Amino acid sequence: MRAKATKERTSLPDQEFTALLVVDVQYDFLPGGALGVPDGDQILAPLSRLLSSNVFPLIVATQDWHPPNHVSFASNHRDKQPMDRIMLYGHEQTLWPDHCIQGTHGAKLHPGPDWTKVAAIIRKALDPTTDSYSAIRNNWNPRGVRPPTGLAGYLKNRRIERIFVCGLALDFCVKWTAEDAIDEGFEVTVIWDLCRAIDSSASEYVRHDLAERGVEVVTLADLFEAVK
Numbered sequence: 001m002r003a004k005a006t007k008e009r010t011s012l013p014d015q016e017f018t019a020l021l022v023v024d025v026q027y028d029f030l031p032g033g034a035l036g037v038p039d040g041d042q043i044l045a046p047l048s049r050l051l052s053s054n055v056f057p058l059i060v061a062t063q064d065w066h067p068p069n070h071v072s073f074a075s076n077h078r079d080k081q082p083m084d085r086i087m088l089y090g091h092e093q094t095l096w097p098d099h100c101i102q103g104t105h106g107a108k109l110h111p112g113p114d115w116t117k118v119a120a121i122i123r124k125a126l127d128p129t130t131d132s133y134s135a136i137r138n139n140w141n142p143r144g145v146r147p148p149t150g151l152a153g154y155l156k157n158r159r160i161e162r163i164f165v166c167g168l169a170l171d172f173c174v175k176w177t178a179e180d181a182i183d184e185g186f187e188v189t190v191i192w193d194l195c196r197a198i199d200s201s202a203s204e205y206v207r208h209d210l211a212e213r214g215v216e217v218v219t220l221a222d223l224f225e226a227v228k
Helices: 040-051 153-155 172-182 202-211 222-227
Strands: 018-023 058-066 085-088 091-094 120-124 162-168 187-196 216-218
Touching: 018 091, 018 172, 040 162, 040 187, 040 202, 058 085, 058 172, 058 202, 085 153, 085 202, 162 172, 172 202, 202 216, 216 222
Parallel strands: 018 058, 018 162, 058 120, 162 187, 187 216
Antiparallel strands: 085 091
């Protein structure tokens, strides 16, 4: 198991090899959206500040991009409601309200942050048979495997060694992304105050699980202090 990260790792001595990954800051995940994350809008202003800071030489964003017949939507399962859970391909699957449907307003990235700073946008959950929380690998497909999204290869081709992750939602897409990135050999840091969870009570177990996997947790203030 990777040793637990220390505070000193917050420094960025090799910014050339570091990237920021912004997860799913889309209308449908913000308050008032189809799957609004409580207080999700509170990350917009500090995220804008970070994107404008030039701390990271490479920034990548992700975007849920579901077809309307997506398997994760409760509306596509008879007698099921949003937040029900089923077994799908041998694994538990939460059923969601229809959200982030391709081409809709809800699927758009919120225009508050300056997305012109972003080098690439990775769209996920395009396959109607397969959900995709993580930006690194899709969830299990009908063949029982988790296909890659291509992001890990993109980052490795650019010699990225360390990833800072933030966005929505902490207890699903951020957590899965961070853990998969560790499995791909990256050093991973989650910017805690630039995330919000669907389940506000989940923060304690998410932090514990991330620490167990070797993921560092910092605040935006920690990050700015480290790069003064």
